[in-house]
Amino acid sequence: MGGWVTVAQALSLVVLLAAVHRPLGDYMARLYSSEKHFRVERGFYRLAGVDGSSGQAWQSYLRGVLVFSGASMLLLYLLQRVQPLLPGSLGLPAVPEALSFNTAASFVANTNWQSYSPEVTMGYAVQMLGLAVQNFLSAAVGLAVAVALIRGLAGRNSSTIGNFWVDLTRGVLRLLLPGAVLGAIVLMIGGVIQNFNGFTAVTNLLGGTSTIPGGPVASQEAIKLLGTNGGGFFNANSAHPFENPGGWTNLVEVFLMLVIPFSLPRTFGTMVGDRRQGYAILAAMAAIFTVSLAAMTAFEFGAADGTAGSMEGKEQRFGIAASTLFGSTSTLTSTGAVNAMHDSFSPLGGMMAMLNMMLGEVAPGGVGSGLYGMLILAIITAFVAGLLVGRTPEYLGKKIGPKEIKLASLYILTMPTLVLVGTALSFAVPGIRADIEGTSILNTGLHGFSEVLYAFTSAANNNGSAFAGLTANTPWLNTALGVAMLVGRFLPMIFVIALAGAFAEQGKVPASAGTLPTHRPQSVTLLCGVTVIVTALTFFPVLALGPLAEGLQ
Amino acid sequence: MNPVRTSMRQLGVSLRVLVMLTLLLGVGYPLAMAGIGQAALHGRANGSMVSSGGSDVGSELIGQSFTDADGAALPQWFQSRPSAAGDGYDGGASSGSNLGPLSEDLAAAVAERRGAVAELEGVAPEEVPADAVTTSGSGLDPHISPEYARLQVDRVARERGLDPEQVSALVDDATQAPFAGILGSSTVNVLLLNISLAELDT
Numbered sequence: 101m102g103g104w105v106t107v108a109q110a111l112s113l114v115v116l117l118a119a120v121h122r123p124l125g126d127y128m129a130r131l132y133s134s135e136k137h138f139r140v141e142r143g144f145y146r147l148a149g150v151d152g153s154s155g156q157a158w159q160s161y162l163r164g165v166l167v168f169s170g171a172s173m174l175l176l177y178l179l180q181r182v183q184p185l186l187p188g189s190l191g192l193p194a195v196p197e198a199l200s201f202n203t204a205a206s207f208v209a210n211t212n213w214q215s216y217s218p219e220v221t222m223g224y225a226v227q228m229l230g231l232a233v234q235n236f237l238s239a240a241v242g243l244a245v246a247v248a249l250i251r252g253l254a255g256r257n258s259s260t261i262g263n264f265w266v267d268l269t270r271g272v273l274r275l276l277l278p279g280a281v282l283g284a285i286v287l288m289i290g291g292v293i294q295n296f297n298g299f300t301a302v303t304n305l306l307g308g309t310s311t312i313p314g315g316p317v318a319s320q321e322a323i324k325l326l327g328t329n330g331g332g333f334f335n336a337n338s339a340h341p342f343e344n345p346g347g348w349t350n351l352v353e354v355f356l357m358l359v360i361p362f363s364l365p366r367t368f369g370t371m372v373g374d375r376r377q378g379y380a381i382l383a384a385m386a387a388i389f390t391v392s393l394a395a396m397t398a399f400e401f402g403a404a405d406g407t408a409g410s411m412e413g414k415e416q417r418f419g420i421a422a423s424t425l426f427g428s429t430s431t432l433t434s435t436g437a438v439n440a441m442h443d444s445f446s447p448l449g450g451m452m453a454m455l456n457m458m459l460g461e462v463a464p465g466g467v468g469s470g471l472y473g474m475l476i477l478a479i480i481t482a483f484v485a486g487l488l489v490g491r492t493p494e495y496l497g498k499k500i501g502p503k504e505i506k507l508a509s510l511y512i513l514t515m516p517t518l519v520l521v522g523t524a525l526s527f528a529v530p531g532i533r534a535d536i537e538g539t540s541i542l543n544t545g546l547h548g549f550s551e552v553l554y555a556f557t558s559a560a561n562n563n564g565s566a567f568a569g570l571t572a573n574t575p576w577l578n579t580a581l582g583v584a585m586l587v588g589r590f591l592p593m594i595f596v597i598a599l600a601g602a603f604a605e606q607g608k609v610p611a612s613a614g615t616l617p618t619h620r621p622q623s624v625t626l627l628c629g630v631t632v633i634v635t636a637l638t639f640f641p642v643l644a645l646g647p648l649a650e651g652l653q
Numbered sequence: 654m655n656p657v658r659t660s661m662r663q664l665g666v667s668l669r670v671l672v673m674l675t676l677l678l679g680v681g682y683p684l685a686m687a688g689i690g691q692a693a694l695h696g697r698a699n700g701s702m703v704s705s706g707g708s709d710v711g712s713e714l715i716g717q718s719f720t721d722a723d724g725a726a727l728p729q730w731f732q733s734r735p736s737a738a739g740d741g742y743d744g745g746a747s748s749g750s751n752l753g754p755l756s757e758d759l760a761a762a763v764a765e766r767r768g769a770v771a772e773l774e775g776v777a778p779e780e781v782p783a784d785a786v787t788t789s790g791s792g793l794d795p796h797i798s799p800e801y802a803r804l805q806v807d808r809v810a811r812e813r814g815l816d817p818e819q820v821s822a823l824v825d826d827a828t829q830a831p832f833a834g835i836l837g838s839s840t841v842n843v844l845l846l847n848i849s850l851a852e853l854d855t
Contacts, residue, residue, distance in 0.1 A: 171667035294690035311744035336747035339790030347837025409783020419838030441749035547753035569751030
């Protein structure tokens, strides 16, 4: 029963994604290539004071990304600090400084890690004006950076890689906003609430009171998933019945997380003028996704014989199969939403969630970030393959010289450094260790170590899910995780945009008999191999200390 | 061009863009969605409230506990799952237990609940289904499994002086198969079931 349902459920998702990926991928390609501005966009550029018709050199594009994100962070920090002055704040006080910093970093970096419990921390004003707005903007920034890299790979002897302000505006107005409107309406039909009622007390059947929460949830839920953000309106995130009321809304939510990341390879193929290259990237993403989903599902069903029957932390309306589908999707994209508590997953099921993030979130990854992450791996793969057969490494007719491979390597090194150093510091410094063990960790022993490892993995990868038993609202974790989220988001972006500039300046080497093709099954296999081996070599030892050891007990 | 001057110019652009997009995405979008929800999907957008005897008694989607002040099961009602939201089914504090898979606390809690349910229903401990002894992710799970609902039929019928067949029919009515047979699990909505039970009396 379980196995059949799992496969049928996954197939229904495949059908939906297959139907949409071509039109949406082509639509995004046109969106980011078109010379024409809509009238409303022209007005927008005039008010903002930007010239929408000129391209930017990579330095200028990068400055736009960083300055805009910095300004976003400042605004979000201030909104939280002045919460009592805002209307619709439900009487909640100003958010404390360290928590405001952590939350601002988290939402601007597309992570949506939540050190707080939303019901008792964030009023409607901060949720709408701050958090929901950043759900759109951080996603649009991620898309812009991916498109800049595509332009670099597609361009020839070009000094520009597009215009950041145009990419940002179009991503919001032509893609994310219409998608979120559709998503929100569908979710409301499924029972997701959209009101400003606050908490309502009703007299229940027993004569006591039950509290029914309110809020503009559907509008936030749709963009939280479509933008692979993941920050819940409620503490329980998408396990909350008002965020995810039933079996079919669950599939809709999984679809929303995957629809842009799985359509972007088509956009990539179209923009570089060789759709087969897009399908090669898509094939690698889909292969890793399928294997990972199967593994997590098998581990959770395998634990169903245990005392808790694999149902601790899971909702009855989802059961095991719909929980692992959501959990796999959320950690293989950069979403981090949960419809079941990962902390209570079986040791190896929880390890799969960690491993998904440790892969660098490339299968299919977050909106934009998944594609540029996978393209970096494709470049590394082309380099490795070139060395193996003794040819000059090339990818899509672009030479991978010392400068390019350095940038790609720095990209690959950033995330593991943040994860391993952050986790190590948490246990190596005596004062911090006392705080971690005394305050933060809920579960003792190996699982407590896993909680901390999960937190840094989630932060550095901009995922945002957690082994949520961890109390992260402490000075050390708010600061360290905040820094990990910012560095984990923006340092790789710097390398990607610099790489886009380096590729754009090059001409295109015509394909010859000596060119290694990058679209054949062989190269897809090699790409998957490189992805897995880089991850395994980096993280196997630390996984052995936590979830693997626990799973073998 | 001077990089500091360009950055300052970009900061000005950023702030203007942020103000405009905050108005659109932070005010216009959620209000428009609320307008659509309140006009076209009024009941759902306001929380799928359900009534009994003419007044709202809760939301179809938010679970409730049917226990006394000490948390002991009230035997005349169908029981929900255990809950980690506040003191149990606190709609202002959704949460799972987050206890790890090998946690001794979890093992002890599960064993205690299993014993209590087995005693209440008069069955062997191994007959108690998993959802009856575990807390959900939200702590507000409105559902139980059909197995757990059927397990409670005899006891509820006895306590209310009803024919078990009649109560069993209510459970069958309240049982929902997964959507399209494949999305999610079979469920019984505890609040709706208890409302139909209460309405037998009136």
